[in-house]
Amino acid sequence: MVTxxxxxxxxxxEVEAFLSQTLPMYYGGKRAPAQSGKTFETVDPxxxxxxxxxxxxxxxxxxxxxxxxRSAYETGDWHLKMTPSERSSCIWKLAELxxxxxxxxxxxxxxxxxxxFASARDVDVFWSAEHFRYFAGWPTKIEGSTIPVSTPGxxxxxxxxPVGVCGLIVPWNYPLLMASWxxxxxxxxxxxxxxxxxxxxxxxxxYLPKLFEEAGFPPGVxxxxxxxxxxxxxxLVAHHGVNKIGFTGSTEVAKEILKSSTGNLKRVSLExxxxxxxxxxxxxxxxxASVGATWAIFGNNGQSCTAGxxxxxxxxxxxxxxxxxxxxxxKIKVGPGMQLEPSHLGPVISTEQMNRVMGYIKExxxxxxxxxxxxxxxxxxxxxGYFIQPTIFKNIDDExxxxxxxxxxxxxxxxxxxxxxxxxxxxxxxxxxxxxxxxTKDVNKAHQIAAKLQAGTIWVNTWGNTDAASPFxxxxxxxxxxxxxxxxxxxxTELKSVWMRIDG
Ligand code: NAP
Ligand code: MG
Numbered sequence: 001m002v003t004x005x006x007x008x009x010x011x012x013x014e015v016e017a018f019l020s021q022t023l024p025m026y027y028g029g030k031r032a033p034a035q036s037g038k039t040f041e042t043v044d045p046x047x048x049x050x051x052x053x054x055x056x057x058x059x060x061x062x063x064x065x066x067x068x069x070r071s072a073y074e075t076g077d078w079h080l081k082m083t084p085s086e087r088s089s090c091i092w093k094l095a096e097l098x099x100x101x102x103x104x105x106x107x108x109x110x111x112x113x114x115x116x117f118a119s120a121r122d123v124d125v126f127w128s129a130e131h132f133r134y135f136a137g138w139p140t141k142i143e144g145s146t147i148p149v150s151t152p153g154x155x156x157x158x159x160x161x162p163v164g165v166c167g168l169i170v171p172w173n174y175p176l177l178m179a180s181w182x183x184x185x186x187x188x189x190x191x192x193x194x195x196x197x198x199x200x201x202x203x204x205x206x207y208l209p210k211l212f213e214e215a216g217f218p219p220g221v222x223x224x225x226x227x228x229x230x231x232x233x234x235x236l237v238a239h240h241g242v243n244k245i246g247f248t249g250s251t252e253v254a255k256e257i258l259k260s261s262t263g264n265l266k267r268v269s270l271e272x273x274x275x276x277x278x279x280x281x282x283x284x285x286x287x288x289a290s291v292g293a294t295w296a297i298f299g300n301n302g303q304s305c306t307a308g309x310x311x312x313x314x315x316x317x318x319x320x321x322x323x324x325x326x327x328x329x330x331k332i333k334v335g336p337g338m339q340l341e342p343s344h345l346g347p348v349i350s351t352e353q354m355n356r357v358m359g360y361i362k363e364x365x366x367x368x369x370x371x372x373x374x375x376x377x378x379x380x381x382x383x384x385g386y387f388i389q390p391t392i393f394k395n396i397d398d399e400x401x402x403x404x405x406x407x408x409x410x411x412x413x414x415x416x417x418x419x420x421x422x423x424x425x426x427x428x429x430x431x432x433x434x435x436x437x438x439x440t441k442d443v444n445k446a447h448q449i450a451a452k453l454q455a456g457t458i459w460v461n462t463w464g465n466t467d468a469a470s471p472f473x474x475x476x477x478x479x480x481x482x483x484x485x486x487x488x489x490x491x492x493t494e495l496k497s498v499w500m501r502i503d504g
Contacts, residue, residue, distance in 0.1 A: 028068030029219025035060035046336030057227035062235040072220025079190030084139035095132035114346035128180035134468030135184035153503030162190035164243035172198035185488035269481035274434030277427035278308035284439035290324030296463035354386040357409030433475025
């Protein structure tokens with residue numbers, strides 16, 4: 001049984017029972033150990049201590065799970081035998097179950113990822129449920145069209161059909177939410193899914209089989225394979241029985257995925273990294289902009305694909321904004337996500353990630369940067385975990401590595417700029433294009449800059465908003481395709497054109 005530090009919130013009895021077993025994978029409606037008998041460990045990043053042992057999937061398990069999903073697809077258990085309205089009801093019921101199990105799912109993600117329990121439950125689980133609710137409305141609304149073709153005697157119409165078996169591969173930063181972003185539209189469009197959660201955060205995904213069963217999904221529609229990216233993930237990507245891969249993760253792994261998906265030319269959609277510019281003009285509400293820019297980077301401990309990690313501040317208000325941000329940062333409490341006294345930020349996800357982030361911080365100092373706040377690992381009571389002080393650097397060039405590469409941790413570089421022309425060129429000078437933001441009271445300027453920023457999402461006088469109804473995705477090396485909204489339905493469907501002779 002898992003023993004947690006004394007200052008943690010009491011575990012929900014179901015969480016305690018769940019963690020006391022070796023966690024199985026799930027396919028074809030059945031729980032199963034790995035064919036190899038192998039397991040891997042998941043740890044609490046706040047302490048580095050073991051939370052649970054998990055069955056480790058490899059090629060043999062991927063074969064079995066894909067077979068289970070394919071056979072359900074071939075018999076049409078979900079997309080043909082059930083009516084759209086019945087599918088809607090299942091998806092809606094799942095949303096309700098996520099909500100009624102929010103304490104359990106919230107604790108699992110808070111333990112596994114380290115994020116504050118309140119964030120895991122009231123943000124991640126809440127928005128996951130909302131996501132399923134939005135997509136629960138879609139099965140009855142996925143339509144084809146009738147096309148006025150010019151060939152005499154012909155009637156032509158289109159049908160929008162599921163792609164088939166979808167491998168969904170997700171990262172650890174919002175474990176349940178990133179999985180929900182993919183699962184909900186894939187299921188609404190009638191697909192059969194094999195989910196590969198991140199190795200560091202599989203717990204919430206492994207709790208889902210119970211909820212899918214209770215919601216009434218037929219066996220084989222939802223399958224989950226815990227395991228390592230280079231084994232289970234790679235086998236799923238290369239599998240000829242998989243019709244589509246939906247991937248969220250790093251640009252580096254995405255390039256591998258594109259290469260190894262060519263065997264059967266499966267569809268691939270990619271939600272990748274970012275290095276998002278956040279631009280503060282002198283005419284903005286500077287108090288709000290300072291608080292907004294602080295949370296644009298430090299929200300979820302900087303472990304957000306949309307983190308506002310390149311901060312550009314108009315020269316004449318540079319010192320004022322940076323000192324406002326330093327003041328706001330002083331109020332941030334860092335600590336284990338499950339501790340009784342609530343924290344705002346938890347640890348970063350792993351030793352590896354901590355060393356990576358600390359490496360970037362060292363680069364910051366080495367390239368002449370000055371840390372206005374933070375800049376160190378947090379030791380003392382928190383030395384067993386992977387805690388880093390929220391860090392604001394100034395005096396760093398645009399070209400420095402720390403300003404070009406995605407850090408995925410609580411580190412931002414603040415840089416002054418002179419005018420709109422200069423800032424657009426600098427903001428767009430990156431391989432990424434996931435998000436960008438600007439702060440100004442001038443509406444004309446806001447529209448002009450928003451139109452010229454090369455990114456999939458632009459935030460004006462705000463940061464970080466997403467909604468199941470609004471498309472989300474990247475320009476440039478931040479990805480292919482758009483999740484959410486009607487675009488996500490297009491991402492998870494094939495379009496069929498039917499021609500019929502009707503002139504006798
Ligand atoms: P990652 O290393 O790319 O891993 C993402 C997922 O891919 C994990 O499940 C991983 O398994 C798996 N994987 C690794 N190698 C694989 C391979 N060769 N074939 C198939 N799957 C493989 O990314 P991460 O470090 O977990 O997450 C951080 C990245 O995700 C950042 O770049 C961030 O910007 C991006 N992100 C993007 C969005 C978005 O919507 N655009 C949202 C969140 C995060 P393992 O767990 O075993 O490594
Ligand atoms: Mg873990």
